[in-house]
Amino acid sequence: MTQRQTPQQKKVLDYVNHSKNSYGENDKSSRKAIRSRKAQVNRQFRREQTQLLQQYDDADELSAALQAQPRLNWKKAADAPLIAHIAKRAKPVLKPMSEAQHQALLKLRKQARPQSS
Structure with missing residues (x-):
């Protein structure tokens, strides 16, 4: 059974799935x-x-x-994922990145790594 997501988690998933015209x-x-x-x-x-x-x-x-x-x-x-764009422009002094956003960014970077064969 799937666990319900909080609005913050939904927003992070939305950031991962959307892209920014680069x-x-x-x-x-x-x-x-x-x-x-x-x-x-x-x-x-x-x-x-x-x-x-x-x-x-x-x-x-x-x-x-x-x-x-x-x-x-x-x-x-290719267009850049929106979460990567936000992370690049984030100003940590004003608003720190939430843990969910940080985890989504790590997941995205892991997917972007080339597969070793």
Whole structure:
């Protein structure tokens, strides 16, 4: 049988389950910025390919140069858990972190560790 949780415990679990946009912008503008950044990477790749097409006359050299050209992949960084964001910004002089918040943060850090094989 599960034990009832206090409102403080529920709030800590809520902090663990929610995430904070860590892209550096608010959620609305990051939607546009992510799209534009991905488009910029693709445009750069196409521009480099076009320049290679103009440089080579021989088909074999051209195909080798196109194969050797690296494609930059860009992905948005994952959002940070809200409890980690709060812990980073917490001012211990003003308000100490509760024991439940501390335990949730420890649990979160334990999950984030890479698994050794």
